[in-house]
Amino acid sequence: MFMPRTLIRIAVVASILIALPVNAQDLGQQVTEDDLALWDLTTESNGTGLPPGSGTARTGQSVWSENCAACHGAKADGGPAGSLVGGIGSLTSAAPVKTVGSYWPYATSLFDYVRRAMPYQDPGSLSDDELYAVVAYILNRNEIIDDDAVMNAKSLKDVKMPNRNGFVSYWPSPLKN
Amino acid sequence: MASSKSLPPSQESIEAGGGLINRRWLMKSGLAIGTFGLTAGAARAEQIGVPEWSSTPGKGMSGYGQPSPFESDVSRPALKLFTDGIADESGVSFTPLEKLAGTMTPNGLFFERHHSGIPEIDPAKHKFAIHGLVKRRLVFSVENLLRYPMVTRTCFIECAGNSLFNSLAEPQQRSAGEIHGLIGNAEWTGVPLALLLEEAGVDVEAKWLHVEGADAAKMSRSVPLKQALAGDAIIALYQNGERLRPEQGYPMRLVLPGWQGNMCVKWLRRIKLVTKPLHTKDETSKYTLLQKDGKARQFTFEMGVKSVITAPSPGVTPSGKGLYQVSGLAWSGGGRITRVEISADGGTSWADAHINPGSGPQALARFRLPWLWDGSPRTLMSRATDETGSVQPTREAWYRPFAAGQLFHQNAIQAWAVAANGEVRNVYA
Numbered sequence: 001m002f003m004p005r006t007l008i009r010i011a012v013v014a015s016i017l018i019a020l021p022v023n024a025q026d027l028g029q030q031v032t033e034d035d036l037a038l039w040d041l042t043t044e045s046n047g048t049g050l051p052p053g054s055g056t057a058r059t060g061q062s063v064w065s066e067n068c069a070a071c072h073g074a075k076a077d078g079g080p081a082g083s084l085v086g087g088i089g090s091l092t093s094a095a096p097v098k099t100v101g102s103y104w105p106y107a108t109s110l111f112d113y114v115r116r117a118m119p120y121q122d123p124g125s126l127s128d129d130e131l132y133a134v135v136a137y138i139l140n141r142n143e144i145i146d147d148d149a150v151m152n153a154k155s156l157k158d159v160k161m162p163n164r165n166g167f168v169s170y171w172p173s174p175l176k177n
Numbered sequence: 178m179a180s181s182k183s184l185p186p187s188q189e190s191i192e193a194g195g196g197l198i199n200r201r202w203l204m205k206s207g208l209a210i211g212t213f214g215l216t217a218g219a220a221r222a223e224q225i226g227v228p229e230w231s232s233t234p235g236k237g238m239s240g241y242g243q244p245s246p247f248e249s250d251v252s253r254p255a256l257k258l259f260t261d262g263i264a265d266e267s268g269v270s271f272t273p274l275e276k277l278a279g280t281m282t283p284n285g286l287f288f289e290r291h292h293s294g295i296p297e298i299d300p301a302k303h304k305f306a307i308h309g310l311v312k313r314r315l316v317f318s319v320e321n322l323l324r325y326p327m328v329t330r331t332c333f334i335e336c337a338g339n340s341l342f343n344s345l346a347e348p349q350q351r352s353a354g355e356i357h358g359l360i361g362n363a364e365w366t367g368v369p370l371a372l373l374l375e376e377a378g379v380d381v382e383a384k385w386l387h388v389e390g391a392d393a394a395k396m397s398r399s400v401p402l403k404q405a406l407a408g409d410a411i412i413a414l415y416q417n418g419e420r421l422r423p424e425q426g427y428p429m430r431l432v433l434p435g436w437q438g439n440m441c442v443k444w445l446r447r448i449k450l451v452t453k454p455l456h457t458k459d460e461t462s463k464y465t466l467l468q469k470d471g472k473a474r475q476f477t478f479e480m481g482v483k484s485v486i487t488a489p490s491p492g493v494t495p496s497g498k499g500l501y502q503v504s505g506l507a508w509s510g511g512g513r514i515t516r517v518e519i520s521a522d523g524g525t526s527w528a529d530a531h532i533n534p535g536s537g538p539q540a541l542a543r544f545r546l547p548w549l550w551d552g553s554p555r556t557l558m559s560r561a562t563d564e565t566g567s568v569q570p571t572r573e574a575w576y577r578p579f580a581a582g583q584l585f586h587q588n589a590i591q592a593w594a595v596a597a598n599g600e601v602r603n604v605y606a
Contacts, residue, residue: 026376027321027324028313028315028317028321028373028376028377029315029318030313030315031306031308031314031315031316032314033314035314036306036316036447039389039446039447040308040449041389041395041397042449043455044451045455045456071259080259080262081259091467091471091473091580092469092471092580095581095582096467096471096580096582100462104462106461109455109462110458112455112457113457113458116395117292117393117394117458120267120293120393123293123393123394123395166471166472167461167473167474167475168472168473169475169476170474170475170477171401171476
């Protein structure tokens with residue numbers, strides 16, 4: 001009645017192997033998680049993967065001005081690459097405004113994105129303390145955390161984003177989309 | 178069942194309003210048809226001379242062939258997403274659908290979407306890692322991956338933001354490719370992801386993959402493990418027979434047939450097996466579908482059933498009343514295209530188009546139908562159905578659940594209004 005997942009997996013892989021003319025080559029080189037530390041940017045919403053370090057909106061102000069303001073505005077509220085602030089409560093209106101504050105469900109996602117992709121011209125250049133600080137700055141500009149709230153691996157995952165419960169998973173699909 | 182060789186076709190060949198003719202009639206009639214976008218040929222040919230290319234030897238061989246210089250207008254129109262000078266390399270370019278025929282997209286015309294430009298990757302230095310909830314954490318070189326058993330699969334890749342312009346309040350006057358061309362269809366060759374996961378040994382608690390690129394954005398998405406194992410996921414190294422182009426993810430990309438193009442991560446460098454989705458930026462702030470009730474659909478992976486008429490279309494215009502072949506493309510992330518209907522009277526009546534045989538599931542299908550245009554204004558539409566029974570919705574029905582400005586997974590019926598002078602415009606009908 002119920003086919004264990006591992007059996008399904010074995011069956012699927014076996015069918016591929018049978019269908020192919022030769023067997024797998026086993027050419028992967030074994031490594032450790034430590035070997036992959038510089039690459040492993042995976043950040044989970046439960047905080048797994050967040051690095052040590054901390055920062056506040058107050059310290060984040062200068063990180064913002066130096067690295068982010070040119071594209072996202074002096075106060076994160078507009079610039080050539082768009083605003084990251086505002087729109088909270090607008091999602092059911094006739095003109096929804098999607099920003100970090102109004103739309104993003106997890107503060108950990110914001111940290112993850114800034115760490116992997118920002119600042120645009122030099123991603124990876126911010127220290128972990130600077131990352132926490134600039135993330136704190138964006139959250140503070142959205143009035144989600146206070147000026148002196150310390151963001152770190154523990155507190156960031158506990159930040160309650162306004163749109164935390166705003167998403168409905170379509171996997172597995174509840175409706176044909 | 179007309180066999181007459183003169184116009185108009187007999188009444189029983191008329192399939193639907195506006196001059197749509199039975200799809201079998203044209204092949205039997207042996208009639209020449211009008212060509213969209215060209216003026217009608219001279220009624221009487223002049224004496225045919227000997228052109229210069231028939232009088233002197235031509236050029237020699239070349240290392241990598243290029244299109245005829247006379248086809249230089251066939252290119253990808255680009256669209257920047259920000260103010261000039263801001264992240265210029267992180268935009269899109271569209272497959273010029275209306276300038277192509279058949280079903281395959283040439284590699285140099287396959288649409289682009291980059292989130293931090295195109296990295297120039299030296300394959301000798303590129304690594305691809307599988308780690309996380311596995312028994313063996315593994316790193317593969319490109320050289321090693323090329324030694325694995327490979328599979329070949331033809332499928333489309335479609336950006337989840339394709340056709341976004343038709344979400345705007347007013348219809349935009351752009352070409353078919355500039356509206357619907359964030360899609361390409363190719364034959365992909367590479368290593369089944371399931372093979373490499375088997376080599377790594379997946380832990381039972383692993384349910385999702387965190388898939389990541391080597392570009393400066395480290396573009397990343399969460400993919401359900403179940404689909405990666407069962408859904409023909411390929412680590413593609415070749416596209417249409419040659420190694421991937423840099424803009425398509427050289428030296429390797431993930432291909433998930435029928436799913437959002439954004440998930441087919443280019444410049445693939447890492448897959449981490451995890452228990453839950455990561456809620457990355459591109460599966461929360463983007464590629465989610467905001468509804469009127471303020472809730473947003475997330476993880477809407479499969480691309481819906483869709484079609485577009487490429488001839489006629491804006492810029493591909495009839496040159497006067499007469500007989501034409503309507504032609505276009507249909508596809509579905511859900512499987513094979515089983516039916517395409519065409520209307521020439523704004524959706525009042527429909528005729529079945531002929532679908533060129535041979536297109537597989539999650540691949541572009543080419544449809545065609547003869548059309549006798551009487552020169553009066555007509556509104557043409559196409560409506561596709563896939564093997565699961567999903568039918569392409571009207572724009573009104575598609576938009577109904579969504580908030581204003583919602584633009585992802587736009588698969589509504591496209592209407593083209595053909596004016597008496599032959600001009601074709603995008604209309605919402």
